Amino acid sequence: MRQRFFAIPSLLTIPSLLSMLSxxxxxxxxxxxxxxxxxxVADFGLLYAQNCSGCHGENGQGALxxxxxxxxxxxxxDDPTIRHVIEEGRAGTAMPAFSQKTGGFLTDAQIDILVxxxxxxxxxxxxxxxxxPAYAASLTGDAARGQDVFAGNCSSCHGAGGRGARAIAxxxxxxxxxxxxxxxxxxxxxxxxxxxDWRGHPRPLSEADVTNVVAWLAxxxxxxxxxxxx
Numbered sequence: 001m002r003q004r005f006f007a008i009p010s011l012l013t014i015p016s017l018l019s020m021l022s023x024x025x026x027x028x029x030x031x032x033x034x035x036x037x038x039x040x041v042a043d044f045g046l047l048y049a050q051n052c053s054g055c056h057g058e059n060g061q062g063a064l065x066x067x068x069x070x071x072x073x074x075x076x077x078d079d080p081t082i083r084h085v086i087e088e089g090r091a092g093t094a095m096p097a098f099s100q101k102t103g104g105f106l107t108d109a110q111i112d113i114l115v116x117x118x119x120x121x122x123x124x125x126x127x128x129x130x131x132x133p134a135y136a137a138s139l140t141g142d143a144a145r146g147q148d149v150f151a152g153n154c155s156s157c158h159g160a161g162g163r164g165a166r167a168i169a170x171x172x173x174x175x176x177x178x179x180x181x182x183x184x185x186x187x188x189x190x191x192x193x194x195x196x197d198w199r200g201h202p203r204p205l206s207e208a209d210v211t212n213v214v215a216w217l218a219x220x221x222x223x224x225x226x227x228x229x230x
Contacts, residue, residue, distance in 0.1 A: 038105060039100075039105070039106075039107050039110070041110065042109070042110070042113060043113075044113050044114065044116070044117035045117075047106075047110055047113055047114055047117075048060075048114065048117060048118075051098060051106070051114075052068075052114070055094070055095075056068050056069070057069075057192065059121065060073075060118060060121055061192065062190060062191060062192035062193070063192065065094075065095075065181075065190070066181075066184055066185060066188055066190065067188065067190065067191060067192060068082075068118060069118065069121040070188065070191070071122065071123045071126045071127055072127065072132055072187065072188040072189070072197050072198075073184070073188045074118070074119065074121060074122040074123075075122075075126075075127050075131070075132055076132050076133075076134065076135040076184075076187060076188070077135055077184075078135075079115055079119060081135060082114075082115050082118055082119070083111060083115050086098050086099070086106070086111050086114055086115070087099035087101070087102060087104075087111060088102060089102070089104075090178050090180070090181060091178070092175075092176070092178065093176055093177055093178055093181060094176065098111065099111060130199060130204075132187050132188075132197070132198055133187050133198060133205065133206070133207040133210045133211075134207065135183075135184070135187075136180070136183075137183060137210075137211045137214070138207075139208075139211060140211075140215070141211040141212045141213075141214055141215025141216070141218075142212045142215060143212070143215045143216040143218075143219040144216075145208075145212040145216075146211075146212035146213040146214065146215045146216030146217070146219075147216045149205070149209045149212055149213040149216070150162065150213050150216055150217075152202060153201040153202055153203075153205065153209075153213075154168070154201075154213070157194075157195070162217070162220065168217065169217060169220040171220065171221060171222040174217065174218070174220055174221045175221065175222075179214055179218050182214045182217050182218070183210060183211075183214045186198065186205065186210050186213060186214060187205075187210060198210065
């Protein structure tokens with residue numbers, strides 16, 4: 001059997017073949033891919049998108065929960081409060097702890113970046129004539145008075161006794177949220193879901209109104225539902 005030999009054209013020298021097989025064009029070097037470890041991410045937009053936007057919405061404008069980028073929330077929550085919530089989460093709720101010290105994945109430096117970025121959304125002076133009630137309650141609420149507040153300001157959307165289509169007094173819902181979350185929602189509202197803030201009721205809610213209606217809602221938890229105050 002005759003063997004057949006195929007000649008390589010003289011123009012395709014060994015160096016030229018190597019250059020053709022290379023990913024980089026002649027005279028250029030392939031750029032090395034830079035790998036950033038998760039604990040080295042220092043971009044606010046990326047940190048927020050990966051850890052916060054799923055619940056709080058793009059730019060903090062609200063999705064499944066409180067709109068932390070809205071003026072009302074930023075008026076009531078100071079930097080230590082925002083930091084504490086990110087670090088520790090909300091016990092018994094869907095808000096996890098993000099700090100590495102508490103089992104999360106974010107470093108102290110990354111939490112600093114998130115706090116600064118969220119604060120940068122604030123609009124100083126936007127609520128100068130409409131100061132909202134305080135973030136945290138300073139007095140114990142009166143559940144009986146809170147029931148009256150709810151009936152006059154909330155029942156049109158949430159139904160009598162909070163058991164309507166938007167059943168905020170449903171035990172299953174109350175088992176998933178803390179008293180502080182309820183207070184924050186009553187003050188800041190959830191505009192993306194049609195819930196107004198403390199001003200958008202037949203009359204603006206006072207500090208006492210907010211405290212009392214939260215006390216009434218907390219009283220609707222079943223015995224098997226822990227009373228959460230975090």
